[in-house]
Amino acid sequence: MSNNPFVSIILPVYNGDAYIKESITSILNQSYGHFELIIMNDASTDTSFDIIKSIQDKRIRLINNDENMGLIKTLNKGLSLSNGKYIARMDQDDIALNKRIEEQVNFMEKNPKIGISGTYIDRFSNNKRIRIAKVPTKPEIIKCLLLFKNCLAHPSVIIRKDVLEKNQISYNILHTAAEDYGLWQNASFYTVVANLPKVLLKYRENPTGMTSIADSDKNKNRRKTIYKIIYKQGLTHFGFEPSDKELELHYLCASDDDIDIATLSDISKYLVKLKLQNKTHPIYNPFYFNSLLNRIWFKVCMKCRGSKIMNVKIYFKSELSKRGNPLLFRSF
Template identity: 30%
Template sequence: MPHSPKVTVFMPVYNRAVFVAAAIESVLAQNFDDFELLIIDDGSTDDSMAVVGRYDDPRIRVEHNGQNRGIPFTRNRGLDLARGEYIALLDSDDRMAPRRLERQVTYLDCNPQITTLGGWVTKVNGKGRAVRNLIKPLHPDELKAWLLFRCCHANTSVMARTKALRDLRYDEDFAVSSDFELSVRLSEKYHAANMARTLTLMREHGGRITNSSGTKVQTAKVRIAERQLIALGVAFDEEDLARHCRLMRMKGKEWRDHPTFLDWAEGWLERLQRANARAGIYSQRALASVFGQVWFYSCLHASGTIGRRKALSRFTRSPLRKGVSASLIDNLAFALRG
């Protein structure tokens, strides 16, 4: 009978011959060693599998799809083949930070109420040099509320309880953003968190799926947001939905092109708060915290169009501002506990 490790590290591979060796070595270098590294080749046409074949380590398992089936199919196959109690995700062009496995296993063992655990990510360029850090929300209630606007896990940093992911699985209708879609469904049954530590070094390059599928990603996010808004019971039309999905991506010129957007944003966030007061889907405190931050950045980004004084006045006069400090307090307390 095959050994059942504590962790399955799952790495889908498709044409990553240049990067996959660094990814594998970052796993093999972990100080926690009760793992298997499950690599599934999704029909690579380059030398990826030749590179993988250089590693002679009994913890490495290699499977093949035979042809390119796409990331959600491959992820579901990974869930089916995983032997570990926990599954740790790593993209084949990224690297694990030292002690990542140890830290996440310890956390999940000590916090049985948490099902999905991510962390912070450092983006690196093609030469491996740090470019910037991605800071994710920490507290489970706030993380769930942020899902109304964006995915709150860097998928390549996630460790989760295998059974929970296997029960819900990735939706293969989402060729892109399947991780975001699954996170929303997981949030309906389970709790998730992020560690205040850098767990993964994410490589930025032109071949990343998110860099090459912009329109598809935005279409998927509209579908995800629409389902959440329906569940919340808020009335909306197509323009509200489009604006909701644009809210966190608005930049300077866009505010000039949409001079009434700030008025809509304030009214929309207040409508969502009232809808949640009836539906009870999200913690009101966490929702106020998230909306306070969204309102702050909306006013900040609009300041180039309406002027700093007016933007500051709009921010301070709105009841939405009250949630900003709650976010900082909650995240600090959660980080200290974790």
């Protein structure tokens, strides 16, 4: 590459001594070498600090928080300390493939309108592959999806720093446990978001990691509250001010929770309302947005309690089933 833009890689660490050396090594061994690795040690109480200090490389910038700040404040501190044209994310227990940064920088340089992009990931545990997670890649599809769900793998992402600065975008403390989703959704109203269709990261499924902790039963209600905050953020960008009931319906559209027939009717009206909103406030490509609403409508009909045959009939009676191509969102 004739032009080698500088990349800041942010790696937050908290009690990550089990895998941190492997994670750091995977970055230092990248085929693309023009970067700084900003390691944010969030007052770890294990041997993480000693392990990091033992690795000698001039590209490492070790930042020690005097006290535990939590992930979001630590990430935002890392953003503010970044010197690169691009900011890449990395987690303490994941492994970046050798050409990850090179491939991502090439992709961003060739697509200057894209402000944020992620990649496919290889999910693994105990050195055994679980599955390849193939996230959506088409920007129009991603933008629509972000109104309802996350579709980027956080530790695979690379971001143009100027997009964050110009639009005053950072991680929101109100989005704790879903801070990445909140940022992507917010940014999608200012820039193009995409995914590179290549596996460039090995994502460790860690039973004691942040994802597993966040998904524990005792935190489900808290996460529901956080998602509603993010949904409201997106709907407000969309020019739509949802009621509390509509936020609950929006959540049910995106969740796997069962619904009854009365709620199904309410969801139908809500989705039609969103469809009409996109006519008067055209934020989303109408074909893809209607395709997504069609897919969501099919999904909620299929999870409605009662006769599946009757639910299929209800699906086809609605105008929502007659627009777009729901197969474009079959992974929803």
